Amino acid sequence: xxxxxxIIMKHELLLTIATLILLIAEIAIDNKKKIxxxxxxxxxLHTIYGFFGNVSGEIFGGMYQNSVLIxxxxxxxxxxxxxxxxxxxxxxxxxxxxxxISEFFILLFSTLIGxxxxxxxxxxxxxxxxxxxxxxxxxxxxxxxxxxxxxxxxALKLIMSAAFSSAVMLFGVSLMYGQxxxxxxxxxxxxxxxxxxxxxAFIMFISGLAFKISLVPFHFWTADVYEGAxxxxxxxLSVISKGAAVFIFSILLFTVxxxxxxxxxxxxxxxxxxxxxxxxxxxIRQSNIKRFLAFSSVAQAGFILLGLLGxxxxxxxxxxxxxxxxxxxxxxxxxxxxxxxxxxxxVEISDYDGLYHTNPNMSLLMMMALFSLAGxxxxxxxxxxxxxxTAAAQNGYFWLILIxxxxxxxxxxxxxxxxxxxxxNKNDNPIExxxxxxxxxxxxxxxxxxxxxxxFYSSIxxxxxxxxxxx
Amino acid sequence: MDILTSLIIIPILTVIALxxxxxxxxxxxxxxxxxxxxxxxxxxxxxxxxxxxxxGNNAEMVFQKSYQWFESINIQYNVGVDGIAVVMILLxxxxxxxxxxxxxxxxxxxxxxxxxxxxxxxxxxxxxxSLDLFTLFLFYEVAVLPMYLLxxxxxxxxxxxxxxxxxxxxxxxxxxxxxxxLGIYMNSAPEGAPLTYNILEIAKHSMPIEAQRxxxxxxxxxxxxxxxxxxxxxxxxxxxxxxxxxxxxxHAGVLMKLGGYGALRVAMYLMxxxxxxxxxxxxxxxxxxxxxxxxxxxVQTDLKYINAYSSVSHCGLVLFAVLMINKTSFNGAILQxxxxxxxxxxxxxxxxxxxxxxxxxxxxxxxxxxxxxxxLAVMYVIAGLASLGLPGLSGFVAEMTxxxxxxxxxxxxxxxxxxxxxxxxVVTAVYILRVVGKILFGPIINEDHAKLTDAVWHEKLxxxxxLIAIVGMGVAPLWxxxxxxxxxxxxxxxxVIAAN
Numbered sequence: 001x002x003x004x005x006x007i008i009m010k011h012e013l014l015l016t017i018a019t020l021i022l023l024i025a026e027i028a029i030d031n032k033k034k035i036x037x038x039x040x041x042x043x044x045l046h047t048i049y050g051f052f053g054n055v056s057g058e059i060f061g062g063m064y065q066n067s068v069l070i071x072x073x074x075x076x077x078x079x080x081x082x083x084x085x086x087x088x089x090x091x092x093x094x095x096x097x098x099x100x101i102s103e104f105f106i107l108l109f110s111t112l113i114g115x116x117x118x119x120x121x122x123x124x125x126x127x128x129x130x131x132x133x134x135x136x137x138x139x140x141x142x143x144x145x146x147x148x149x150x151x152x153x154x155a156l157k158l159i160m161s162a163a164f165s166s167a168v169m170l171f172g173v174s175l176m177y178g179q180x181x182x183x184x185x186x187x188x189x190x191x192x193x194x195x196x197x198x199x200x201a202f203i204m205f206i207s208g209l210a211f212k213i214s215l216v217p218f219h220f221w222t223a224d225v226y227e228g229a230x231x232x233x234x235x236x237l238s239v240i241s242k243g244a245a246v247f248i249f250s251i252l253l254f255t256v257x258x259x260x261x262x263x264x265x266x267x268x269x270x271x272x273x274x275x276x277x278x279x280x281x282x283x284i285r286q287s288n289i290k291r292f293l294a295f296s297s298v299a300q301a302g303f304i305l306l307g308l309l310g311x312x313x314x315x316x317x318x319x320x321x322x323x324x325x326x327x328x329x330x331x332x333x334x335x336x337x338x339x340x341x342x343x344x345x346x347v348e349i350s351d352y353d354g355l356y357h358t359n360p361n362m363s364l365l366m367m368m369a370l371f372s373l374a375g376x377x378x379x380x381x382x383x384x385x386x387x388x389x390t391a392a393a394q395n396g397y398f399w400l401i402l403i404x405x406x407x408x409x410x411x412x413x414x415x416x417x418x419x420x421x422x423x424x425n426k427n428d429n430p431i432e433x434x435x436x437x438x439x440x441x442x443x444x445x446x447x448x449x450x451x452x453x454x455x456f457y458s459s460i461x462x463x464x465x466x467x468x469x470x471x
Numbered sequence: 472m473d474i475l476t477s478l479i480i481i482p483i484l485t486v487i488a489l490x491x492x493x494x495x496x497x498x499x500x501x502x503x504x505x506x507x508x509x510x511x512x513x514x515x516x517x518x519x520x521x522x523x524x525x526x527g528n529n530a531e532m533v534f535q536k537s538y539q540w541f542e543s544i545n546i547q548y549n550v551g552v553d554g555i556a557v558v559m560i561l562l563x564x565x566x567x568x569x570x571x572x573x574x575x576x577x578x579x580x581x582x583x584x585x586x587x588x589x590x591x592x593x594x595x596x597x598x599x600x601s602l603d604l605f606t607l608f609l610f611y612e613v614a615v616l617p618m619y620l621l622x623x624x625x626x627x628x629x630x631x632x633x634x635x636x637x638x639x640x641x642x643x644x645x646x647x648x649x650x651x652x653l654g655i656y657m658n659s660a661p662e663g664a665p666l667t668y669n670i671l672e673i674a675k676h677s678m679p680i681e682a683q684r685x686x687x688x689x690x691x692x693x694x695x696x697x698x699x700x701x702x703x704x705x706x707x708x709x710x711x712x713x714x715x716x717x718x719x720x721x722h723a724g725v726l727m728k729l730g731g732y733g734a735l736r737v738a739m740y741l742m743x744x745x746x747x748x749x750x751x752x753x754x755x756x757x758x759x760x761x762x763x764x765x766x767x768x769x770v771q772t773d774l775k776y777i778n779a780y781s782s783v784s785h786c787g788l789v790l791f792a793v794l795m796i797n798k799t800s801f802n803g804a805i806l807q808x809x810x811x812x813x814x815x816x817x818x819x820x821x822x823x824x825x826x827x828x829x830x831x832x833x834x835x836x837x838x839x840x841x842x843x844x845x846x847l848a849v850m851y852v853i854a855g856l857a858s859l860g861l862p863g864l865s866g867f868v869a870e871m872t873x874x875x876x877x878x879x880x881x882x883x884x885x886x887x888x889x890x891x892x893x894x895x896x897v898v899t900a901v902y903i904l905r906v907v908g909k910i911l912f913g914p915i916i917n918e919d920h921a922k923l924t925d926a927v928w929h930e931k932l933x934x935x936x937x938l939i940a941i942v943g944m945g946v947a948p949l950w951x952x953x954x955x956x957x958x959x960x961x962x963x964x965x966x967v968i969a970a971n
Contacts, residue, residue, distance in 0.1 A: 314543065314544075317543075371616070376612060376616050377609040377610075377612045377613050378609065378613060382609065382612070386605070386649075387544070389649065389653055390544060390653060390656070393653040393654070393656070393657050394657070396657075398650060398653070398654060398685070401649075401650050401653060402646075402647075402650050402689075405646035405647070405649050405650060406643070406646055408642075408646060409639060409642050409643045409646050412638070412639065412642050413635070413639055416619060416635060416638065419619070419620075420623060420631065420635075423620060423623070423624055424623045424624055424631060458540050458541045458542070458546075461541055461543070462541065462542055462543060465543045
């Protein structure tokens, strides 16, 4: 192994360098406002460069691995983070946050480094390191609004539940180590996993991951944390953090735990039914739009499990494709919510009454995003959901699909309630016209293009599918 | 560009053009021009189709174009038409064109209104030209969802409730449909061969009977919800009553036909064994639709509710005919879709015009309109006569064909079902004549109504177009039957073989 092998870790190294540059910039730049274009530009370059000159392979004796598929996942996360950075500018420029702008970027980049390591891990130790690196700065981000008790409370809830889930997960990992004497994924591929204690270890392990993806019944932290965190951090939690967890979850299920497929199919079946149904039923009752989107994202996670039940390359491809669409769609919705909250501090769904008359463009974007989440053609979400169902249908899970599509109909009800608020409800005192800055507008345009193009432009799905075959 | 793709490109271009303008007059002008071109294209398609058949092209579908879309799942953009699709496209072209004129008076957010309306029609055109189940389903949903905004924003009465009910019920129906279509896809080819969404390919292979038994009811109910199959019809009266005029026209006139067309083309055609085996359940349900809708119409006092219940009855008859599985009844089903589409659109247009003037749709508060607005009143009588099946108008041709077809079955069950369905004609006559007598003739109840004016040009135009179509269909039905009959042959063959 020589120094050039480190190029395999390109994504992580570049991000680390970017973080270090920001630390220095923090000292060097006096006008803190200028850090935003600097950091966004830096990350934009990183995002673009992430597509080129990638090398697959493994280093550190297999602890760290990289493949075309993993690089694709990292790039999807990068795009999402880039959109979030654009959207966060309004919030960061507020008076109370001005002095701490660079902290936001440094913490955010650190969590992203953690997620990248997590996805690329080749053994459980590396996986755990990445996971914790992703979680702890996240709690700091959630607590970013230091003068808001809710923000601190959310951070505490997040760190407590994360610690708890990590403990459960580590217990599973140690049981695994106790039996097989190795933490390397490659070694575990060769062993016989049929012993009951292995299955116990496996269940503990995926319970830990289920916390991250907020699958029911491990979802209780979600709504509270989403509500209390600053909205731009909430969007990071709901899209990037969840996306990364889904990625590693699917990689592990499809490689390390492939031999347990009959066990995890049953577990996922139950989790999918619970997650979709309970997520939906709770979403109906919410009046706060952030809690509403929190439960909607819980329900969306349930649909993702249907793709995993496809248990083959197509299943993998549909999951990645769905997450990609979900990134654009959910960020569009959260972007609008953040823009409204930053301008007016209003977060109730009833505050959105009559929004179309004052802010037509944002309302239309929100409507597109919600319809895409509900899976209405011709928007991308339709293709994402349809393909997930196709993957599940391959293995004959038609009853599950029936439950899922009924849930889609229920979800349409609450998405339409928001559309109704914006377009139909009358309001004497609607939210005034909001002037977004250029960053936010750019992020909206990117999201809108994504919502329309990702579905129709079939080459994207075909590419993901071709990459997944190399799993 | 081929003619079929142009049918969905024209509305899309119209929508894009609408996005660029602000002024109400421009909005109307662009919508009218766009939909006029669309109508011309639909008429052109009929003649092109006849020329193609006359030149000896006997393919099941003509003007076929296919492009690979999602290769790994074998989804194609695959379009083509047969005689059934051609006449349905013609119907859609007529109704969306007249619908634009019926919406001439929409001024509140008019741009958004016309955009939603035209997006809806894009979905309908796309549905009728699709040969690929995926794109068929995609267009189906595109046609359904704009309804929510159209009713919720521009509707009347308890519009928010109706809009939500309609959308959720129809999307719930499409949820069943989705499972059905996925099931068809998974069983679309013999072991080892690539799976396909192509209707023609699937029809060549027969699905395993166990799969058919599971997926046929799902698919049929999925389409049946849109076709007002009892007990899934309850969205229809509320939805139609609350919807703005053009939306009622388009919805009752065309959208409900998606249900009948889909049930025939997808559910029956692709799963013939199950259709024969389980048809009796749905025959009972559609029989109830027919009678229940007609009886429901008798007790209503709101003109739109009367017409909505009448639509449940007439569309029930379409599904009833589809389930009778012979060429005559299928022919009747298609004719009934056309006939009902035209006359119900005319009804809703007239009701919208009367409501716009009198401010009420309650038949107890209306009277003597014949003296006040003779043009509208005469049109109403003609539409009514078509609805109750007077010879010489479209309704007679359609219903007669259906009942002749249905009576070809010699067994007791079918005979009783047919007799029950036939009796709906009597009930239809009761509610139609009651309304006509009440609101058109008789004394003027409200003195204010005496000052009302008759139709103006943008109201007369759509009515005359619809009238020509209704009379044309009633006087020269053979012309239409010839278009349809040959195209029914493959479907009938497959179902009859499966029955034996």
